Amino acid sequence: MDDGAALPHVVILGGGFGGLAAARALAGAPVRVTLVDRRNHHLFQPLLYQVATAGLSAPSIAAPLRQILRKQDNVTVLLDEALDVDLAAQRVHFAHEMLGYDFLIVATGATHAYFGHDDWARWAPGLKTLDDAFAVRRRVLLAFERAEREDHPARRQAWLNFVVVGGGPTGVELAGTLAEIARHTLPREFRRSDPRRARVLLVEAGPRLLPAFDPTLSAKAQRQLERLGVEVQIGTAVTAIDGEGVCLGNVPLEAYTVLWAAGVAASPLGRRLDAPTDRAGRVRVAADLSLPAHPEVFVIGDLACVECTDGTRVPGVAPAAKQMGRHVAARIRACLDADSTPAPFHYRDQGALATIGRMAAVAQFGRLRLSGPPAWWVWLLAHVYFLIGFRNRLVVLLDWAWAYWTYQRHARIVTGADAVDVPTADKRPSDIP
């Protein structure tokens, strides 16, 4: 590639909130920017659970990176996956080529982790990519289909038992939505089984839901979930997951649909930057988000382990990633102006939001605490506002309004080779006629 060009070359790995914010903040800067992502699209992850639960279609929360950046002439977008970084030679290695850099921004994020139980992945899909969301959607919709075909009462109930593991925002959102689907969306549509008999369990090993929130809001969130029909189990560890169900502590539960919303593991690229990492594989960066030994390399977003001035960790949320992206872009501009005084990153907490169901949510901004309808309206406006692209916002609003009044969910489409059987069906007793 023409690394001979005059301008300094900034390589950004990852087109999530952090990488995209960095690229945009470098608009007009005297640099060549190359943004590399292994997907062709930026994903608005906060609404991914709605794709997984058939409330939104994928294009409503994903936009092609090329399209987002097409007017920024100093950016080249490449579809590829970085395999390694040669810090000494300042080169990124891909399967078929290398890319030299003057500045490197690593923003490859995190994925879900199974705490060393990788065999659970097959039975309990996580939720990080659009493909994950399609897999979850397929499992959930087919579970109700299989229940309709199952004559054996215990197995029919096992098809109607849904276990969501992890009491963070994603787990809360998934559980609340599943309960709504079972109680309001599907009942009229089945003749042999009754979707209202579905059980939705939300299992959290810690002492409360939404640990990032104020304890009073955790309690309110739990009450709102229980009002929706979700069974919340706090302080309960999942000790086993297989084709038959789960073990909660040492209590087995037959459940053919288990969803994983717990555990985060940083992108493996983090371990190849010869810098210290935390237990989850996040890179411990300097105060200015650069690598201790490499001021020209920055790590941002979920991949970075950053301490706030008050000693707490910067949370792995979109606003933090965006702030980091803008910070490193400013750092690079400063370096170009030969100003090498390392400015430390300061995280501005913009508050936290979690939705639970219709008119049910929790929110906190500094000392302000909201729950119920007020929090829900804030959540709705905030998420629509931050969605990328005018069209997406309009369509999402339309979808939500439609879903709100009709209780229907428009994306209830099962695709994929296994449109008839759930991926793991071969292992299920219910498959023997």
Added chain:
Amino acid sequence: MDDGAALPHVVILGGGFGGLAAARALAGAPVRVTLVDRRNHHLFQPLLYQVATAGLSAPSIAAPLRQILRKQDNVTVLLDEALDVDLAAQRVHFAHEMLGYDFLIVATGATHAYFGHDDWARWAPGLKTLDDAFAVRRRVLLAFERAEREDHPARRQAWLNFVVVGGGPTGVELAGTLAEIARHTLPREFRRSDPRRARVLLVEAGPRLLPAFDPTLSAKAQRQLERLGVEVQIGTAVTAIDGEGVCLGNVPLEAYTVLWAAGVAASPLGRRLDAPTDRAGRVRVAADLSLPAHPEVFVIGDLACVECTDGTRVPGVAPAAKQMGRHVAARIRACLDADSTPAPFHYRDQGALATIGRMAAVAQFGRLRLSGPPAWWVWLLAHVYFLIGFRNRLVVLLDWAWAYWTYQRHARIVTGADAVDVPTADKRPSDIP
């Protein structure tokens, strides 16, 4: 299953236009209806090419069969695939159960055929299901991505050569849309390659495009396509397709993206009804659409080979399938009233429409012939009108308006395991760095 129930049992195989119309026409009739489809959704196939070309998202043209029929209490929807029909015992065989029937309506449709070259399927995907559409979308979008990464001029051009095989409506629609994408949607977004250098070839073995239309319209369609930049090759047979490209007659062309819009093969179930079939496997039914030897079994839609009174064949289009569905529903109601005088099916030609690009289309209704903007407006209104579900119509209109003004296509999302590599890339020279 409880075939012991009092009411006669009508089993409908297939939830396409024909099967769905039959089920709806049996609303309120003194029968139990079981509609079986191997997909959970009814697909509005006339717009499938727009999902394949990233103009629409899947849920906009597909609706769950359960949702469509939820208010019709005498219908049970099952997600399953019929493997065989026992005409003597009046039973349908599935993998895990059997279903007895008093009346059977077989509406399992057709898929694309490769004229005995099944090995072409791998290189030239067809377009019948949503999964087909996603595969085509992935190929097309990734071809432009690969061109951007390819330094070898000839191979870069091979990534920018698109061959559409088959000059029917689907082929015409695909070719026209691809030309628009290359010329209007993508150019600003690539830095190394120029999407405007893409070549879109539409290859038809017969003497003209759109054989179902009046010859004057075929010529007009060809002119409109050529104005969009499509290279139309008439009377040209494709003699080979592989990982390198195609042979047109005996002229080889390097093209890494080949789309198949030719050839139709009826559902294999048709051959298991011990009735005569035509070359494409369509079942030759009696004048009332029943099997010659089995008045209680009807075959409708693309699976049926029906002659009009004037000797021409009823075309494999949605209006014909719907008319057949309503006809057999009426026949069944008549039989229940002990009226066994077989009423023959009469096809009412509602005209033909094919779109080519923005403001470009052809239409004929009886003696009326339209092309260009008037035909395009008729096409647009007709397709939106016939789309299932108020919400879909609204969203589709919104998507189209947005795409029309911005030239953008909102569903340009690549998903699937091979989001980085095209499925066949392993066979491509361009993969060696």
